[in-house]
Amino acid sequence: MALRHVDEETVVALVAAATAAPSMHNAQPWRFRFLTGESLLLLYADDERAMPRSDPGDRALHIGCGAALFNLRVAAAHAGLAPDVRLLPEPQDPLLLAAVHLAEQAGRERDDALARLHPGIRQRHTSRHPFAETDIPEEVRSMLQDAAARESAALHFPAPWHAETVLDLVRDAESRDAMDPGAREDLIRWTRLGPEADTAVDGVPEYAFGPRKRDGRAPVRDFAGRRPVADRGSTTFEFAPHLALLSTSGDGPEDWLHAGQALERVLLEATLAELATSLTSHALETAELRLLVRDPGSGLGQVQMVLRIGYGPRGPATPRRPVKDVLHIM
CATH class of the missing domain: 3.40.109.10 (NADH Oxidase)
Structure with missing residues (x-):
């Protein structure tokens, strides 16, 4: 089947969406590597941003990276892609958390349920304000x-x-x-x-x-x-x-x-x-x-x-590292 290879501009946009995810203390404990020839985007844990005192075992670190991976999937669907995700693909490399193949096979449909969520990526912010005690339907x-x-x-x-x-x-x-x-x-x-x-x-x-x-x-x-x-x-x-x-x-x-x-x-x-x-x-x-x-x-x-x-006010956007600091394109 014909393959649609992903350009660098699209990869940068996908990673920018991924990094809008929440993480413990907004530490953003992720790194990305894109292998151009394989159209493969790799998600790594950034162990320099781990918190062994507050997060022994790196449970919260993995949850934050999982949230980033989901945003990546949403952004890929929004871009018309149908990514193939493998979790923990290399047992000998525990920092490699996921491999995402982005080259879409012709005729494969995107996930519209994911694409629908794309506007929420930029709208979602943690709110540390009071909420109404109104029941949730x-x-x-x-x-x-x-x-x-x-x-x-x-x-x-x-x-x-x-x-x-x-x-x-x-x-x-x-x-x-x-x-x-x-x-x-x-x-x-x-x-x-x-x-x-x-x-x-x-x-x-x-x-x-x-x-x-x-x-x-x-x-x-x-x-x-x-x-x-x-x-x-x-x-x-x-x-x-x-x-x-x-x-x-x-x-x-x-x-x-x-x-x-x-x-x-x-x-x-x-x-x-x-x-x-x-x-x-x-x-x-x-x-x-x-x-x-x-x-x-x-x-x-x-x-x-x-x-x-x-129901209450949304919180403000919190800062994010520039994509160039978390993405390495090879």
Whole structure:
């Protein structure tokens, strides 16, 4: 069959879309290599951006890279391509997370369900602002659950008593981190205050911190900690936030990559449904707490992310590294 080879301009656009994905502390722990002759785009973990204190085992790193991979798939579909993805293609190279063949065989149809999500890539931003406690319609919840299922994951909306348990675990994790110098080091490393916020290409800038939580139960990480931030006010957040738990059946690198793809598919669908979102992994960063986050009724699945979903303001765009810094074309 005839092949359509992808030009460099298209590859740059695909990687730019990929790098709009969320990642822990906006560390952007990915690198890309494009093999022109093979039309093969390789996704690597950037271990220099790992957080061994906050993310032992690189679980969150893999989830972030999985989210970037999903954006890449969406952008490829939008460009009329039908990419062929292989996860963890080289067991002897654990930093190589995925290989994406971009040369489309003639007559192969693009995935229109993916292409439809393309506008959401630039619209999606984490919001650390209060959300309304308005109920999310059941059809919207079902749509988000279907999005997760399409990527080999499950999305569970916990009952009020289970949500209270999750919120208690998040609070416990926050208290633990406040006493942990290592956790504070990661927070300081990946936050950008003052003039640095205006020139940053990674990390969480102060303008994206949102207001301090004066009251309420919403699980929103305070990136400022005890450091002063000019013109930052405080306000009341939700007392009964809408939470969703994203889980996978297994708990290894391939499962984490699936979780990242499912997470981004859910976030893009939520964005297009006019929902605001934020993420917390606070209660998932130690194995002991992660077990307690699971649905105690079924005890099934490995929870990979806690989502906060609701109607409210979208957060600002956070900085991204230039494509030239993350893409090597050969």
